Amino acid sequence: MATELSEKIELIRNHVQSFPDFPKPGVLFKDIFSVLREPKVFSVLCDILCKHVKSLPSKIEYVTALDSRGFLFGPIIALDQQVPFVPIRKKGKLPGDICSASYKLEYGEDTLEIQANSIPKGANVLVVDDLLATGGSLSAACSLIESIGAKTVECLIVMELTSLKGREKLKAPVHSLLKY
Ligand SMILES: O=P(O)(O)OC[C@H]1O[C@H](OP(=O)(O)OP(=O)(O)O)[C@H](O)[C@@H]1O
Numbered sequence: 001m002a003t004e005l006s007e008k009i010e011l012i013r014n015h016v017q018s019f020p021d022f023p024k025p026g027v028l029f030k031d032i033f034s035v036l037r038e039p040k041v042f043s044v045l046c047d048i049l050c051k052h053v054k055s056l057p058s059k060i061e062y063v064t065a066l067d068s069r070g071f072l073f074g075p076i077i078a079l080d081q082q083v084p085f086v087p088i089r090k091k092g093k094l095p096g097d098i099c100s101a102s103y104k105l106e107y108g109e110d111t112l113e114i115q116a117n118s119i120p121k122g123a124n125v126l127v128v129d130d131l132l133a134t135g136g137s138l139s140a141a142c143s144l145i146e147s148i149g150a151k152t153v154e155c156l157i158v159m160e161l162t163s164l165k166g167r168e169k170l171k172a173p174v175h176s177l178l179k180y
Pocket residue numbers: 066067068069070104105106110129130131132133134135136137138166
């Protein structure tokens with residue numbers, strides 16, 4: 001069973017394309033969209049993510065994901081769990097009362113926002129994204145969840161760039177499928 005999981009993970013790894021010096025010199029860009037171009041591999045990936053969430057000891061009550069590539073996986077996991085999906089978006093995209101947090105990227109700066117009343121206080125939240133680099137985005141996302149009084153049970157990531165040590169910025173447990 002363990003071997004089967006590691007074989008599936010290697011299948012996914014073999015479908016991630018890498019682009020040197022994109023979008024800036026020195027950045028090795030990991031492109032998740034090359035996985036989505038292969039429906040069978042995309043399906044294997046979604047299946048692994050959903051099974052992992054089912055195996056967590058705490059019941060996930062809300063799934064959030066980061067704009068934009070986190071949206072490829074977050075809603076699929078939320079549907080599988082039959083819990084609400086709540087987006088965390090880049091600045092200026094969400095209507096109504098919002099909470100904001102700014103952060104630095106591997107190649108820039110940005111602000112993330114969540115709708116203030118989208119998750120009740122005390123709720124157990126899963127945070128999903130495609131990639132963990134410096135950890136700036138996820139740490140801003142976790143601050144947003146904390147600021148609205150909810151709890152990040154886990155950050156679930158498809159790809160982790162371990163040399164950037166983003167995991168060390170995060171208080172919540174981090175689970176990643178592919179480590180680079
Ligand atoms: O760990 P960090 O250094 O914060 O970097 C990781 C983030 O960077 C990418 O998103 P990006 O902001 O490029 O937006 P996109 O998903 O819309 O392309 C990626 O999808 C993560 O969200």
